[in-house]
Amino acid sequence: MATKTDNKILDTNLLKKLVKYMKPYNTVFIGVLFVVILLALLGAARPYILQQAIDKNIATKTLEGFVPYILLMAGLLFFEVVSQLLFIFYASWLGQTVVKDIRVVLFNHMLRFKMKYYDNSSVGVLITRAITDMERIAAIFGEGLFMIFRDLLTMLVVSGVMVYMNWQLSLIVFLMLPLVLYATRIFQKYMKKAFEEVRTEVSNLNSFVQERVTGMKILQLFTREDTEFKNFVKINERHKKGWLKTVWYNSIFFPIAELSSSITIGLIAWYGGLNAVVDDTATLGDLTAFIMMIPMLFRPLRQIADKFNTLQMGMVAANRVFKVLETTSQIDDTGTQEAANFKGDIQFENVRFSYVEEEEVLKGISLNVTAGDTIAIVGATGAGKSTIINLLNRFYEINEGVIKIDGTDITAFTLASLRQQIAVVLQDVFLFADTILNNITLNNPHITESDVVEAAKAIGIHDFIMTLPGGYHYNVKERGAMLSSGQRQLISFLRAYVTNPSILVLDEATSSVDSYSEQLIQNATDKITKNRTSIVIAHRLATIKKADQIIVMDAGEIVEQGTHSELLKKENGYYRNLYEVQFMKEELA
Structure with missing residues (x-):
């Protein structure tokens, strides 16, 4: 049965367990966070500089001071590229390093399980936990958590810049956000269920294939090829249906997010254009900057949902791995005497x-x-x-x-x-x-x-x-x-x-x-x-x-x-x- 924790967007208890393995690499973690903040600031700064260049130089046809704006934008773009490189590399490095440590602990833990545990456990499922699920956990850092934090911070900074530049145009943008936020929340809820189903079917598929390949001689001796092929087709069909659910949810959500962004740009162009012509409450630079910043506000929402898929798969995988790690099925090794050269009685x-x-x-x-x-x-x-x-x-x-x-x-x-x-x-x-x-x-x-x-x-x-x-x-x-x-x-x-x-x-x-x-x-x-x-x-x-x-x-x-x-x-x-x-x-x- 599902519990309340099953519906959490982010399981904080599970994150705490992961953070424990991240502590030895705190320097890298802090460095990645610093780069995330830098990326958010650099991303929001470019539209603002462009707005200044348009209003002070292009709209007034003034050449003085125009070149410095261009050089400043080029410099910001260069630092943004370097920051992106550092962010992607070290976020992925952190994920793979943490997973390496968890995998070592997991395998060491499995080596000491009682034989009874293996009597009652599927080899294919354990292989999935030690290999496939581990890669999903690595993606929590490389493609999930840090990416989501970067996108949220970018949205926050961009929203602040929008309000600072023109609160009236900002209001139009913010009125459209609740629709996308609601769609994102619904999307996250259903995707979590879908990915849990996918992980279950992946484990079943791994287990089935591993056992049949290992026992191939028996299958052929008793001419069970056709029967096992039919069983495989059924399992593979369930696996496909699980993945198709995620595809279906994606095919609904992303067009809605894209449509919302396009409608918002259209409204800004209409209302901002009227204001610029009639009462000068908006400038040409404002319109250009807002059109540039709207994708920076809406795309992260879409990316958050996309990265949330990765995060959800990683969290589901982490939950399964930690269940194995928290399984107490070891022989009590409390003896203190060292056995050496028994007589043999x-x-x-x-x-x-x-x-x-x-x-x-x-x-x-x-x-x-x-x-x-x-x-x-x-x-x-x-x-x-x-x-x-x-x-x-x-x-x-x-x-x-x-x-x-x-x-x-x-x-x-x-x-x-x-x-x-x-x-x-x-x-x-x-x-x-x-x-x-x-x-x-x-x-x-x-x-x-x-x-x-x-x-x-x-x-x-x-x-x-x-x-x-x-x-x-x-x-x-x-x-x-x-x-x-x-x-x-x-x-x-x-x-x-x-x-x-x-x-x-x-x-x-x-x-x-x-x-x-x-x-x-x-x-x-x-x-x-x-x-x-x-x-x-x-x-x-x-x-x-x-x-x-x-x-x-x-x-x-x-x-x-x-x-x-x-x-x-x-x-x-x-x-x-x-x-x-x-x-x-x-x-x-």
């Missing part, structure tokens, strides 16, 4: 957790992992296996219970130091559009290329990397598209191993991996889990059999626990049934 004590309120995913989990052991977690999809990984890294906060490492609650450690000691290899490997080396080091200056090469040789994947063009400097493109799923997983193993973690968490799915890559993955798994506490969401029998302990989960609970041989001895046991259905064929093969 892990305890889950009656841990309860739910992604959605009142829908528990973990229902009082308790388990102990001895330092140096490899724990395999097995169970059906949705049993809660991946959730254990997420909670150990504090991607989410638990509802109840305690998670300890080496006897210390993990909340006592600083978040960064905790995660530095825990390396995770996920089934769904994400690689950036960068070199293999940078994807492994993630631009960590403490990890050298020689460290990476040595680690790759240690886990047996150096030869594979060297077969690629450029070796470690091979660009894998977006999401690692130039590599197979098995190759991407090998890169993720090396990424984890090179950090020398105290604890390793591994989702070692190999269902879509060729036999050669699977063998490399198996060797890499054996190497990086050796003498290191490891929690493995196990998908292969070889890993399960080697595990020091197997945790069997079902519906958010631990239903069985023990070694492979111990669990197979249980008649009608959950693990035994799972083994017979899922793993026996693998063992026989």
